[in-house]
Amino acid sequence: MTETTPGPASPEDGGRRVHLDNAGAAVLHPLARQAYLQALDDGWADPRRLHSEGRRARRLLDAARESIAAGLGARTEDVHLAPSHTAVLHAAVSAVRSGRRRAGDRVVASAVERAAVLNAAAAPLPGVSPATEARAADGRSAGAGCVEAGTVEAGAVEKVRVDATGRVDLPAFVAALTSPGVALAALQHANGEVGTLQPVAEAAEAARAAGVPLLVDAGASLGHSPVDGAWDVLAADPADWGSVPGVGVLAVRPRVRWRATWPEDADPWFPGGVSVPAAFAAAVTLEATLADRAAQDARRRELVDRIRGAAASVPDTEVVGDPDARLPHVVTFSCLYVDGEALVGELDRAGFAVGSGSACTASTLEPSHVLAAMGVLTHGNVRIALDRSTTSQDVERFCAVLPGAVARVRSALGVEGL
Amino acid sequence: MSTPDAGGHSPADTADVHAEIAADVVVDARGLRCPIPVIRLAAAARDAAPGTMLSVLSTDPAARHDVPAWARMRGHAFVATDESAADDGTRVWSVTVRLGGAQ
Incomplete structure (x- = not known):
């Protein structure tokens, strides 16, 4: 994969890969x-x-x-x-x-x-x-x-x-x-x-x-x-x-x-x-x-709240799922006019592995039946599940990278002003 | 099978696809994958007056979920989704919204 965007594996963070796609396949305990x-x-x-x-x-x-x-x-x-x-x-x-x-x-x-x-x-x-x-x-x-x-x-x-x-x-x-x-x-x-x-x-x-x-x-x-x-x-x-x-x-x-x-x-x-x-x-x-479930619950809930806040402040982005009655480590959002596959790729180049329920990221044309049943956008979707190894710095850096990644995908699609 | 660069057609062009819905503008996004059909629809909506009935034709099944979601986010009213089959058996969805209709 060619690296065409800023942000990947920068020297100051040692090029650390951050795995935020832990649902169903977590980083090993x-x-x-x-x-x-x-x-x-x-x-x-x-x-x-x-x-x-x-x-x-x-x-x-x-x-x-x-x-x-x-x-x-x-x-x-x-x-x-x-x-x-x-x-x-x-x-x-x-x-x-x-x-x-x-x-x-x-x-x-x-x-x-x-x-x-x-x-x-x-x-x-x-x-x-x-x-x-x-x-x-x-x-x-x-x-x-x-x-x-x-x-x-x-x-x-x-x-x-x-x-x-x-x-x-x-x-x-x-x-x-x-x-x-x-x-x-x-x-x-x-x-x-x-x-x-x-x-x-x-x-x-x-x-x-x-x-x-x-x-x-x-x-x-x-x-x-x-x-x-x-x-x-x-x-x-x-x-x-x-x-x-x-x-x-x-x-x-x-x-x-x-x-x-x-x-x-x-x-x-x-x-x-x-x-x-x-x-x-x-x-x-x-x-x-x-x-240590209770301690991990509190820690990850706080990190998820930060990601929810950062995602919600990206223009035309909906954080989906119940804000309170939810798993402590999962957060999902959909960005309007964004190609999910392209966004997963942008974040990957920036060092972050995330999941997606968008159709173009699956083996079929059908998008996530969960997002469809909820009536929320199925395109531009990002799924995150935090792990016990996810640090506060990881989340901070993710929140900093996210708006630029979304903007680059939108810019490639020429959707400004829509 | 598609005309990717098509903008608005006259309703007569596609009357066979959605006979029941009287759309003022039809956006042909057949053969294009999401989010492009929604983007084409949004571009057509920008130039249209409130109250306009706007339909988008799509062969991507995601459009039947994403157009109503887009309408909700933009304050338009989702009207209906019709499904039909092209001559080669490809499924085509026509999703119709009324601009500004949610107010």
Whole structure:
């Protein structure tokens, strides 16, 4: 990439790269590498084997599950480890849909759930065939219903609208989940793109009264914002709190009916199991992250407020998401008449890695469904998620660089006076 | 498939695309990616009187979100979005606003 603009890697800051795109893939927590390497040394073996090496790996894996369960406020046996957050969401949605087919096959979800949730809700249920129906009917699995032989129907997902801050319309969500034929309701703890917290406690109460399981995607929240026990199925993402990638966390209350839509395996939820070192690092970093969460919350909230102020003072720029009821470390804004890809490039040359929900920064033409559902500009979008390593100086420098970066992109597009 | 340098057309040029909406000015931004359709629309709006019905034609799906958002930020009223298909199957959105209509 050619450097055509001022600001990159200047000598006085030592050319420090500042990573402000930590949502879902944070800078590694200081303990993550150490825990991972230790578990590679001690837990490299297959935890299913019965020899000493296998048993040692098994002990590490069991300890990791137990520790993660404690962090979630769940029982160890209700926690299942997966290869990724996406795998967690796909499995949770499809297995609960399958287990509750007698109740119906509609999934109620906020319009701003992760694509993995919405896609899994709309997908045909895999493994539903006359043969599996017959097996299920005499087997241990829950919910074997009298479904017409051979039907494999796509699910019906009801996306409940959100307001301009990205918060779900709670009365509409409750009305949708209490109507007949609902297999599952899904409401994220907070939106990872714009930071807005969702009314999960109220939704959980309504879901419980209606007898509909509630999936809470805490992938953007756990480690950053308090996540209480208001869920039936919970998903969390270690890479989001600074652990190594390659593991996802699922917790399922014993009262939830589910049935695998994949082949049987010793690990019923995630066949083949999970990387022991990744699981161990996830547990160690979760414990450490929860231990100083409150301090990190206050520190990053203050830094985010500075960025919100700086962005809001850039002409024709809207800071989006709830200003108060939000994640402490996430801030998102959209600049009118700005090409998102060009702005990400400008900031990158100035030393800052940021995310974007603009279409031109994605692999498809479609912009972020979250920004679209909120009715805010999808172009010129910048997503920031601060990390524990983000300093006050980093934020100060970002705020200083931002107005010039926006102005350069606008100038290239010739939009002065519009 | 597009006429990127087109400014305002007469409504008759594109009557097939949005038969129901009687736009005074139509901006053809087909084939252009956001934010260009919004920028073209804003340039047309600068030269038009309050109350003008302005439509933008776009093949970029982002326009159907971004034009209403632009209208909100600029005090114009979002009127409607119509979707149609070009001869080659390309989806085309016609998004209409009324200038100054939010007051």
